[in-house]
Amino acid sequence: MTVTTTLNHQAGKRRNWAQYVFLAPTAIVLTLVVAAPLLYSVYLSFQTYIITYGMGDFAGFGNYQSVLADDFGSVSWVTLKLTFLCVTIEFFVAFGLALLLNQPHLPGRQFYLIILLTPILMTPVAIALMFRLMFNPSLGIVNWLIGGLGIPPQGWFGDPHLALGTVVFVDVWTETSMMLLMLYAGLKSMPMEPVEAARIDGANRFHILRYVVWPLMRPVIMVTLLIRMIAALKSYDLIYMLTQGGPGKETETISFYAYRLGFRFLDIGQAAAVSFILLIVVIALTLFLLRVMREN
Amino acid sequence: MIGESRWVQWASHLILGTASALVLLPLLWVLRTSFVDKVVAYRMPPDLFFTPTLDNYRAILLEFDFGTFFLNSLIIALVTTVIALVIGSLAAYAIDRFRTGGPVVPVAILATQMMPPIVLVIPFFLIFKRVGLADTHAGLIITYLTFNLPYVVWLMMSFFKRVPRELDEAALIDGAGFFGVFWHIILPAALPGIGAAGVLSFVLCWNEFLFALMLSGQETKTLPVAISSLVTQQGTAIGAVCASTVLAIAPMVIIYFAIRKLLVAGLSLGAVKG
Numbered sequence: 356m357t358v359t360t361t362l363n364h365q366a367g368k369r370r371n372w373a374q375y376v377f378l379a380p381t382a383i384v385l386t387l388v389v390a391a392p393l394l395y396s397v398y399l400s401f402q403t404y405i406i407t408y409g410m411g412d413f414a415g416f417g418n419y420q421s422v423l424a425d426d427f428g429s430v431s432w433v434t435l436k437l438t439f440l441c442v443t444i445e446f447f448v449a450f451g452l453a454l455l456l457n458q459p460h461l462p463g464r465q466f467y468l469i470i471l472l473t474p475i476l477m478t479p480v481a482i483a484l485m486f487r488l489m490f491n492p493s494l495g496i497v498n499w500l501i502g503g504l505g506i507p508p509q510g511w512f513g514d515p516h517l518a519l520g521t522v523v524f525v526d527v528w529t530e531t532s533m534m535l536l537m538l539y540a541g542l543k544s545m546p547m548e549p550v551e552a553a554r555i556d557g558a559n560r561f562h563i564l565r566y567v568v569w570p571l572m573r574p575v576i577m578v579t580l581l582i583r584m585i586a587a588l589k590s591y592d593l594i595y596m597l598t599q600g601g602p603g604k605e606t607e608t609i610s611f612y613a614y615r616l617g618f619r620f621l622d623i624g625q626a627a628a629v630s631f632i633l634l635i636v637v638i639a640l641t642l643f644l645l646r647v648m649r650e651n
Numbered sequence: 652m653i654g655e656s657r658w659v660q661w662a663s664h665l666i667l668g669t670a671s672a673l674v675l676l677p678l679l680w681v682l683r684t685s686f687v688d689k690v691v692a693y694r695m696p697p698d699l700f701f702t703p704t705l706d707n708y709r710a711i712l713l714e715f716d717f718g719t720f721f722l723n724s725l726i727i728a729l730v731t732t733v734i735a736l737v738i739g740s741l742a743a744y745a746i747d748r749f750r751t752g753g754p755v756v757p758v759a760i761l762a763t764q765m766m767p768p769i770v771l772v773i774p775f776f777l778i779f780k781r782v783g784l785a786d787t788h789a790g791l792i793i794t795y796l797t798f799n800l801p802y803v804v805w806l807m808m809s810f811f812k813r814v815p816r817e818l819d820e821a822a823l824i825d826g827a828g829f830f831g832v833f834w835h836i837i838l839p840a841a842l843p844g845i846g847a848a849g850v851l852s853f854v855l856c857w858n859e860f861l862f863a864l865m866l867s868g869q870e871t872k873t874l875p876v877a878i879s880s881l882v883t884q885q886g887t888a889i890g891a892v893c894a895s896t897v898l899a900i901a902p903m904v905i906i907y908f909a910i911r912k913l914l915v916a917g918l919s920l921g922a923v924k925g
Contacts (some may be wrong), residue, residue: 373829374745378752381742381800389763390776399774423862452670455663463664469911470671473678476907478858480875481899484892485681487882494889496680499696528673560659589767592860596879617773618865630770641765645758648782 400627418628422616427629429604430612436519437608438587441526446580448527449534454564468539475532483596486525487512512598514531517604522597526590532580540544542568543577574647581644585637609633670715678900685893692889707890708898709730720877725733725875727788731795734751735803736849740841743807744833748819757808764801768861771797776865786868795864799852810844847913850906857903874899 400418403411431650452471456464474482489495490511498508511521545568553567591610594600600607600615608628615624663912684692686703711717745751746760775794776785783788818840819832827835863873878895881888 374725374751377741377745377833378756380738381804382752384773384796384800385759385763388769388793389766390833392771392778393766395778396770399777417750448670452667455667458663461660461663463667467667467671469908470674471667472911473674473904473907476854476858478859478875478899479720480860480879481896484878484882484896485677488684488889488892489677489680490676494693496697528677532674567747585765589769591769592875595860595864596882610767613769614772614861617776623773623777627773630767630773634770635768637765640763641762642758645761 396627397631399623400631402624404623405621406623413623418624419632422625422629422632426604426607426612427609427632430607430609433519433604433606434588434608434610437523437526437590437606438584440519440523441530441587442580442583443590444523444527445531445534445583446576447532449538450576452531452535453538453542454568456539472532472536474529475536477529479529479592480596482529483593484529485524487597490521513602515602515605516601518598522606523595525597526587526593529593530583534583537579537582538572538575541572541579545571574650577647578644581640581647585640585644588637588640589633671693681893681896684889685897687890692893707894709765710888711891711895715877715881715891715895717877717898720872720874721898723788723867723871724857724874727791727795727871728853730788731792731799731856732849732853734792735852736845737798739800739803739848740807740838740845741833743804743811744837746804747808747811748816750870757805760801760804764798764805768798768859770796772861772865774845775862779866785866786871788871790866791863791873794866795856795859798859799855802855803848803852806848806902807841807844810841813844814840843913848909850910850913854906856901 401416403413403414403417405411441565455461456468456471490497490512492498492508492513495512502508509517512518548604549567549571550563557567589610590608591614594606594608594611595614598606600611610633613626613629613633616629617620685707686705687698687701688704688706691698691701700831704880710868746756771794777789779785781789784808814837818836822832822836858877859873863876864879867873867876878899881892881895
């Protein structure tokens with residue numbers, strides 16, 4: 356007994372410092388590559404700094420004021436619209452498909468799953484390139500296909516009324532697979548007894564979905580939606596590849612706006628200010644996500 | 652009753668079939684167009700029957716230097732993944748088993764992983780110019796650690812959580828040291844998880860675009876950046892664009908088929924259950 360206690364005591368002591376040795380490399384790397392650049396960026400957001408002129412004076416909240424007075428309102432609105440449309444459509448499509456795939460006797464389930472999840476790892480830039488070709492107004496196959504239905508050719512990414520919708524379509528094509536995987540895995544790990552009990556009690560499909568499946572799935576759904584929302588808020592690749600924010604500013608998101616300020620107008624101070632506002636929104640959502648995860 | 656369920660099944664197949672077609676058809680279209688010659692590529696309505704040619708692939712491999720970009724992507728993704736796996740799994744072990752650093756550490760890790768890349772690319776751009784890391788593999792590897800390392804730590808935490816604690820306790824009583832427990836007990840038990848984390852982090856690096864766009868140069872361009880530059884020439888080279896799209900997507904599709912089972916375990920557990 357005494358021997359074990361001593362051993363445990365010694366082991367405990369060793370554990371005490373060893374755990375910090377284990378954490379140290381990651382902590383050091385993240386401090387150097389994340390925390391330090393982040394602080395530098397905060398500092399930059401309070402400076403007047405245009406690359407071609409070099410570092411100027413302390414700007415106070417000047418950069419924040421100018422971007423808020425300038426395009427920040429419109430790019431936030433686009434970002435919100437885009438995030439809302441993409442996440443909502445992707446959720447309903449993915450949840451619907453997941454429910455269909457989770458039916459007890461469904462021939463071909465594996466076949467459908469394999470195909471529907473294929474886009475999950477694909478390079479967004481490559482997907483964007485693929486759809487740019489297909490939606491090309493003069494050479495793309497889409498205009499030819501809708502021509503067969505008697506619809507006149509459209510400008511798609513170049514049409515102010517269609518650009519946002521077309522971007523949403525490409526995003527849904529790309530990202531639904533990830534949501535489908537998470538929701539389908541959630542349905543699979545759901546306890547089946549309540550569903551069976553409800554069925555025996557004579558509940559119909561809709562009632563089972565509304566009063567049994569939905570409440571049981573709520574935590575998984577919340578987490579899935581939040582993760583997807585955070586990702587959508589910072590999305591950049593598709594906009595860069597498909598529209599560059601155009602036509603006009605119809606599809607310009609916060610991320611792309613920060614990119615344009617920093618790397619086209621070379622105004623680092625303002626770009627840093629925009630990106631920092633975006634970061635605050637994302638961190639708020641992440642904290643909310645953590646709270647949801649902890650409650651479950 | 653039987654009639655109803657038959658109807659439901661019929662409708663299910665209709666919906667699932669349509670969705671599957673929507674996923675497959677664009678991919679098949681790009682695949683088809685990558686094998687046609689210039690004249691056919693421009694023809695609308697499209698020819699369904701044509702003589703396949705490898706000219707597009709030859710063009711991008713020989714003239715476009717596709718191999719170099721492919722290799723850049725491979726080197727950067729592999730090195731980043733190895734570093735993240737080694738130091739990330741050590742950290743995940745400490746955090747999961749001993750709550751090292753207190754409750755704030757997991758929060759910080761998750762917040763880091765969620766960070767928009769545009770926030771970091773601005774300071775990196777300035778710093779790298781000053782210290783000479785712009786247009787180097789090392790520079791991109793450093794920036795890729797910013798999202799990869801927290802991702803790996805987060806995934807590994809969820810995998811270690813599933814290794815029963817009794818195993819470490821028993822080994823400690825048998826006289827194993829802290830590292831011994833990690834090496835002989837935890838790692839082997841979590842091996843499939845490490846595999847999943849490795850593959851997923853590789854994919855994350857492979858697909859990354861913004862950092863590579865801003866911080867790489869002619870020598871270090873990764874595949875996504877290289878093919879994004881084809882957009883400007885798309886009017887002239889539909890076939891080449893399709894061929895490079897196919898070659899960029901192909902490794903991901905192969906990985907997808909190879910690790911489908913791991914993927915479900917890795918993503919659903921890592922992401923949903925935290």
